[in-house]
Amino acid sequence: MSSRPTSPRLLIVDDEHGIRKLCGDVLRRSGYLVEALGDGEAALRRLSAAQAEGAPFDLVISDVRMKPMDGLAFISAVRALDDDVRVMLITGYPTLETAVEGMKQGARNYLTKPFTPIELRDAVKEALAGWTAPLSGSALEAAAEDEVERFGGLVARSASMKALFAQLRRIARAQATVLITGESGTGKELVARAVWQHSPRRDRLFAPVNCSALVDSLMESELFGHLKGAFTGANQQKAGLFQYADGGTLFLDEIGDLSLALQPKLLRVLQEGEIKPVGGVRGVKVDVRVIAATHRDLEAHVQAGAFREDLFYRLNVFRVEVPPLRARRDDIEPLADAFLHDLRERIGRPGVHLTPRALAALQGYAWPGNVRQLRNVLLRAATLAPEDAITPEDLWLDGAEGAPPPTGDYPFEDLTLEDVERRHILHVLRRCQGNRSHAARILGINRTTLWKKLSRYGLEDA
Ligand SMILES: Nc1ncnc2c1ncn2[C@@H]1O[C@H](COP(=O)(O)OP(=O)(O)OP(=O)(O)O)[C@@H](O)[C@H]1O
Ligand SMILES: [Mg+2]
Structure with missing residues (x-):
């Protein structure tokens, strides 16, 4: 066994020379050991050589659109080669499809072009969260290690929470859905609020809904509204939370408790940006950012057939795992x-x-x-x-x-x-x-x- 390097090893793969140079310079200055290559095939050869030398890479940063081998094919080959290496994607064309596909291939996060050096550093820090080799003596050992950091209502000093704050700052700026997981009492709701407070939607409504608190039939009309006469007791047309929160943020707490009957309806909103009030036939356009949270193991629910896989991937575009206090x-x-x-x-x-x-x-x-x-x-x-x-x-x-x-x-x-x-x-x-x-x-x-x-x-x- 050769000894581990004192800094994480990164491999940048991008067919644009400019991006390789920029990332390389920024990340080397931050104390990482960086190599950069221009195509997927060469990168795969380098990865396996490094493995054979007993000095494997810790993080692969790859462009999505590359030639001849495209980024998604490349990272799936990386996965086949090395189960431990972390993967981060850089994309100029952020579509949900790439995000979902990348996630299935094991990419942990994304950076959208154009990005600033700070965003790059944050994203790398986040991708390496929990990396355990000794960092002593490296420029990475932040002078601010003992400092208490605040983000929204959250307070933290641990490296893992600081990395999480960096992740949250980037997530906040995006529009995509966020899935927050973690044990009960870890601060998931505070995380959701903090994301909203730092998002461009901070001046619009933040509407929390507890998915486990409502019965199914009511839940649907609560979320999507109903038309007059849609069911017994529906004497008035009523707007749902998605309509109230139009332009704002909906926090779906305890999403793991959402019934199988409602899951496809939520999926539809996320896919089409459109809701259908109970008793209605026509869709109504809404612009709502969804943040969901659960203390349950959603992957296990998917395995057990209690949670739809397609909905899981839609929610899981950004995944925030709040670590237990211990x-x-x-x-x-x-x-x-x-x-x-x-x-x-x-x-x-x-x-x-x-x-x-x-x-x-x-x-x-x-x-x-x-x-x-x-x-x-x-x-x-x-x-x-x-x-x-x-x-x-x-x-x-x-x-x-x-x-x-x-x-x-x-x-x-x-x-x-x-x-x-x-x-x-x-x-x-x-x-x-x-x-x-x-x-x-x-x-x-x-x-x-x-x-x-x-x-x-x-x-x-x-
Ligand atoms: N990092 C933090 N800094 C300050 N207060 C925190 C932090 N994390 C959690 N709290 C506080 O701890 C309590 C629990 O947090 P919260 O309600 O967000 O947990 P949760 O993960 O949503 O729990 P549950 O799964 O039971 O709903 C709240 O009073 C919250 O203000
Ligand atoms: Mg909660």
Whole structure:
């Protein structure tokens, strides 16, 4: 085994000399090891030679329209040769068909000509996301490694999330459909919103729809509208979400739960840009960007026949995979900071903070519920911790390293009755999102009494 190079190896394949030169220069300056060739056949020979030498390429960047061997034929040959190498396509003619075909051949992403050096670098970074060889000493080791980055409502420090942000920036500018996957609580909805916020459609509607929340018959009319008399109870003609969102963005959450009956109808909109209201015969043109998300394994659903393959490919033009929190522990500290920052004011404990041991416990925990669970754990700890300094014990993380399982200890041991009351009221108010009537009901007191207690504890604004 020869040792791995310290930077990723890239092979650029394009029949235009200018593109080869431009990409080569930009990417070499970024610290990659770059070779460039003018046709597919030569590139295939080079790839297999590199493999034989034990120094395989990590990424192939290929033009789509090339002669004599065209890009799609080339990448399918690349696949046959090397299962591990990543592939990125450059195209001057972005059609959905090429995108879908390229994806089937295993291309991970696209760059549309003309592009800027920044776009090229972002796309390469994204294509190489998760690349594991050591990068030390190379120009790639970003000086900004420790910096916290924000994108829309998302906060991150990990390399994988930063690569994801770069991907999102490029996706946002495009029009094509986006499919966001990832475990529950990883931030898929925030990702969808961030894409919209950075898209040319940011001034138009963002309409979230939960596909698992509605019954089939209603869902269809909800999405596509209906004509008067289309079904019992349809007394009025009604526009669907696709019409409301015309010019805007529709977020189809839990797309994996969309019924087989509705799938072809959605496919039709994506293909033709046209909807058919329930009870109608004529199509209505709509211009809607669709962003879909699911925590399910859609590929497995396709295999099992529960999700149409053609719809899958239509949705999957851009694929965003949000990694689970345990795979990006670098994000835990900035996330905890951001959540505590918001909480301090809301719960009226300006001094509340994590002890180093509590932070270590958070970083060592497995987070089956991902970022959402982290936020909830902090909310509970910040509200209930007897001291402003949150200890590992205050986190009540079961089975976490560094945090003993709850011993059944009573957490209010050293508190006065007033402290407990104050904290309990705050806790309940938070759970009720500040709704005083609801909180009073849970606390078993009337609203006047609650109001008096709030003013006594200085919590009028809580
Ligand atoms: N990177 C992040 N930065 C800040 N907050 C985040 C981040 N990721 C997730 N969150 C917060 O975590 C919570 C869960 O996120 P979100 O609702 O987007 O998850 P989801 O993937 O859609 O989950 P589900 O599959 O259960 O619907 C939200 O309160 C969101 O604001
Ligand atoms: Mg969600």
